Amino acid sequence: MKKKIAMYWGAGCGGCDVSLLGIHEKLLDVLEKADIVFWPCATDFKYEDLEKMEDGEIDIAFYNGAIRTEENEKIAKLLRKKSKILVAYGSCATEGCVIGLANLYDRDEIFNAVYLDNETTPNEKKIIPQGMEKEGIELPEFLPSLKTLEQVVKVDAAIPGCPPPSPVLEEALNALLEGRTEFGKEVALCDECPRKDTKPDKIEIERFYRWHEKEDDGSCFLAQGMICMGPATRAGCGGECTSAGIPCTGCMGPVPKVENQGIAMLSAIASIIEDMDEEKERAVMESIKDMVGTFYKFSTAKLLPYGRFKDES
Amino acid sequence: MAKRIGIFVCHCGINIAGVVDVERVAKEMASYPGVAFSTTYQYMCSEPGQNLIRQKIEEENLDAVVIAACSPSMHEETFRNVCGEYFNPHMCEMANIREQCSWVHDSEEATEKAFKVLKATVEKLRGNEDLEPIFVPVEKRCLVIGGGIAGIQAALDIADAGHEVILVEKEPSIGGRMAQLSETFPTLDCSQCILTPKMVAVARHPNIKLMAYSEVIDISGYVGNFNVKILKKPRYVDEDKCTVCGDCEDVCPAIVPNEFDMSKKARKAIYIPFPQAVPSTYTIDREACLGLAPLACAQCKEACEADAINYDMQPEIVEEKVGAIIVATGYDLYDKERLVEYGYGEDDDIITSLEFERMLSASGPTGGKIIKPSTGEEPKKVVFIQCAGSRDRKHMPYCSSICCMYTAKHAMLYKHAVHDGEAYIFYIDIRATGKDYEEFIARVMEEERINYIRGKVAKIYREGDKIVVWGVDTLTGKKVEIKADMVVLAMAVIGREETRDIAKLLKVAVGEGNFLKESHPKLKPVEALSRGIYFAGCAQGPKDIPATVAQASAAASKVLAMFSRDKLEKDPMVAVVDEEHCSGCGICISVCPYGAMQRQPNGKAKCIEALCEGCGTCAAACPSNNIEMKNYSDSQIKRMVEVVI
């Protein structure tokens, strides 16, 4: 029997939906084995259609994007009810991704920045679009913090990546259609990085360079002093970025054995700084601009589900 | 897995029991999960204490033991040996309730902490596995890098004990700096005369394979099993055929400065650095020779009756397997150009101590005559400046330790040669701590009527045919101005630049002044952090000849102790890499201070157990959480943390 599958787009950029289309003719193979019963981005189904389904009627539901609004949360719960297997699709659903960095700020700070203080957004009436209703359409409430799918409902499997790279996606789809919820590589990116053979015996860093500050000589980025998250990031993409001349930023998340990707990379980085006195060492570490954005670009929300603890003093 | 754990809480006299409520600790821990027995004793490490452990292991049928006492670095071995009579010694753990507990907390806190430390240790022990010692075979041959007095002494000691030594020296001859010295403090024996017999002994020794004019270019492997690649530079003269008749030198038309004489004397392109050189042979200086390529001149070849000259000689790479390595690459003097305040380099009459040493030498550029370089006249007033670049935050902050002594020697030898000459020495302190050194200094001061001025030199400049030295005598507070004929700078001693290259090959650390970093400044002064590598002489720090020789013999004795066994035994507490999940990122390889983590041909990391000291740095740094320490697994550490907090 053909499986029933669904795909939902929560708080995210839309790249995940595109990534599913990005597997090209392989999508046809999927459609041979499965029918799409709900995919707002590509097909004309409505929430009512979803609500009308039996509980557990959907075999596999993919949820991409994070949970930022009441609406996201409602659909996540609904999909959970209607599906046998619920899959967190992509980095936002899995770890919170770039938009999860918003958890470093509270809701008011975000609204002020976006609607009031932003010079390129004229807003004379100082409107903050919350709790509004017009012609029966309601704007969903913005939640106090951004959540990953797992922080809201039980999740059966996760497909990493921002968005999931085609090889990762294909493997995941094959596995899920066969009923397996575990898939993906268990090693870090260096294993498949095209620059692997250029690693020196000893990586020693005397200062860090941002990507634009140094001409790439084609060798291991880390050895060149550019922070590459590869060592702490799950393999699968085949080194898409590093082969295109860009250091890995870690979108695939940590390897399964690691909980906290940022800490894993930070302790690795801290240990390969050249032997030098403390003051210099501090200067080197401070030369890393935007620590959180570098090491927790994708996992801030996973680690800070309620936002940052406020210093009350 | 440990099922019947015994706990032995040590009073350590009042060290522990005076603070920690040991009885309560023992009593309450008796009912902790996995614990079968618990007691206290006055001194666990005493003979009766050890017997108590034996007795209770038998009576209570214990399969694991925790000793709550001092730091494991004190007594772990003691207790593991006792327990090893009954079960695997790794089923014995120490809970430190002294150094980090009773010594630093008040009674209540300390007792609480003792509970925590004990619980954590019991949890760790419950996760321990039996471990068997690791055995490593030993190749009983030693590589000595550097043929100064340090390398010579170490090589002779090891060779005399019956083991093969490969002595690699980068220059055409062994001898190092000592061969350049004139007479040596404090006894003033002629340096070359006491050195030559040792150089000859090296040349003759059946167990020493001397590879002069050679350099180590690659080192792999680990303690007991190093693979070394040595580059033999072409001399273009066959060492075995050369009779050192000198006919070649006579006809050679190319003239260049002789480095051995600090470039103050000329030599030919085909040369022998000094008459006593070992190996005793001529060498063609590739850079200076006219005939090598293209064949423009072949005068030496024509003159050589022994037919020793071969312009087609090629560099050769020799591979050797050795079990131990001694690094004795010696020292240099701090770059004179960098001491701008003394105006060196601009003025012929301001020279370094080593240049003066050559001048004093009978075989040196002046045949032992002291002259003012710019005029060739006898200098009547000489100023010696100590600590030139040493004990100076702008240059080298440390004391070079030999300059006080050789400067006194220099002043004395100057006075012996120029009776009516005046010698002044600027110094900060006089450091003469060696045997008979203070007496030597006193003799110089009293008998030779040398003017010792305590203070730093502020300025040096030329005025006509004199060099004016300005300084302040800090004892009298008066300004001093001396119009000298010549100034001698006691330059700071630094490790040679090449030492850094060797250290890189060996993956050993180099500190300030290019000096090799020993494993422990007091207790392991000749050992590198990585096993099987030892240091000797000035490569490790500035020192005089007696200290150099003593250190060389110490390093040799370490090597001999190692060679006295066929296999090395080593603690099995090592790192284990989960190879399947290793991405080959290389972080562990970069952080391992012992060179134990190595990359395999498949790109993945592997722990060379023989080298691993179990420090755990790799396990902490691995960004894939893929390295575990034996008996310190993540699950063990998690359990330990859980019961503590």
Ligand SMILES: Cc1cc2nc3c(=O)[nH]c(=O)nc-3n(C[C@H](O)[C@H](O)[C@H](O)COP(=O)(O)OP(=O)(O)OC[C@H]3O[C@@H](n4cnc5c(N)ncnc54)[C@H](O)[C@@H]3O)c2cc1C
């Ligand atoms: C001016 C002066 C006067 C002194 N007078 C005295 C004195 O009177 N009495 C006294 O006790 N001490 C004296 N000393 C100290 C003495 O010179 C040293 O203690 C001694 O020479 C140290 O010997 P060494 O073997 O450690 O180093 P070195 O003599 O420097 O020998 C090192 C050797 O290693 C070789 N080498 C370096 N790198 C490599 C490499 N990569 N591969 C192969 N070979 C390499 C070098 O060519 C050299 O032959 C004096 C020092 C100075 C500067």
